[in-house]
Amino acid sequence: MAELRQRYRAGDLLPTQVEIAKRFGASLITVKRALAEIGRMGLIESVRGRGTVVRRPTVVDSHTGLSSWTDVMRDMGIQPRTTWKRIDVEPPSDELRRLLRLGRGEKLAVVRRLRTVDGEPICLMTNRFPVRLVPNLVEQGFEQESLYSVLRDRYGIEMAHADEEVTARFANAEESRVLGGKCRMVLHITRITHDANQQPIEYAEIVAPSTRYTYRVRVTSFARACSAAKPRGAGRKKPRARKVTHP
Numbered sequence: 001m002a003e004l005r006q007r008y009r010a011g012d013l014l015p016t017q018v019e020i021a022k023r024f025g026a027s028l029i030t031v032k033r034a035l036a037e038i039g040r041m042g043l044i045e046s047v048r049g050r051g052t053v054v055r056r057p058t059v060v061d062s063h064t065g066l067s068s069w070t071d072v073m074r075d076m077g078i079q080p081r082t083t084w085k086r087i088d089v090e091p092p093s094d095e096l097r098r099l100l101r102l103g104r105g106e107k108l109a110v111v112r113r114l115r116t117v118d119g120e121p122i123c124l125m126t127n128r129f130p131v132r133l134v135p136n137l138v139e140q141g142f143e144q145e146s147l148y149s150v151l152r153d154r155y156g157i158e159m160a161h162a163d164e165e166v167t168a169r170f171a172n173a174e175e176s177r178v179l180g181g182k183c184r185m186v187l188h189i190t191r192i193t194h195d196a197n198q199q200p201i202e203y204a205e206i207v208a209p210s211t212r213y214t215y216r217v218r219v220t221s222f223a224r225a226c227s228a229a230k231p232r233g234a235g236r237k238k239p240r241a242r243k244v245t246h247p
Helices: 002-007 017-024 028-040 069-075 094-099 147-155 173-179 222-229
Strands: 044-047 051-054 059-063 081-090 108-117 120-130 161-170 185-194 200-209 213-217
Touching (some): 017 028, 028 044, 094 200, 120 173, 173 200
Parallel strands (some): 059 213
Antiparallel strands (some): 044 051, 081 108, 120 200, 185 200
């Protein structure tokens, strides 16, 4: 995958499966499986009459657990970049005050970033935290790509679970301008993150072009999940206590 990103640009034609198999000393079955997996990630596509073509940078945001967006991208072999970043302190709306359980007079530290993949804008990201949880974030800023690593290492904040919602809508003028003039529809992903004490600590938003961003979630059978969560021995009939008479 790394070679694919380094050697080929969007629109380039890949070698045939036979040529790839010879180059890497792999079987055709292995090559077919590898190309199929890369295709599911949105990096290549089969074009009738041409062959296998490299697509424009596309993100498949797979969710099987709580992790930062940066870590998800790196797990895919993608190195995300931040084109621009802005950190402000702002008063919360009534809705955010309710969602984050803010006290009277509390404000939010707001981090806005444009994230890119292979130089192409891929999403607008906004993270909001109560200022009391991230003191001096506005003044000190941060250089790391992963904001969650800053929260963990600098402030000792650990994310426990999150509630997310994904909607599709038309891009507004600013989003269309920043994400590309042809961007008409976007995915709007919102997340409310909690710590281990069930306290909300973040309200995050991602806005991404719907044609270049796939949101993937693993769904598990409810019955299987309950079975996996049940403690060993749970549900077994308890042995009846026997009366013991001492001499």
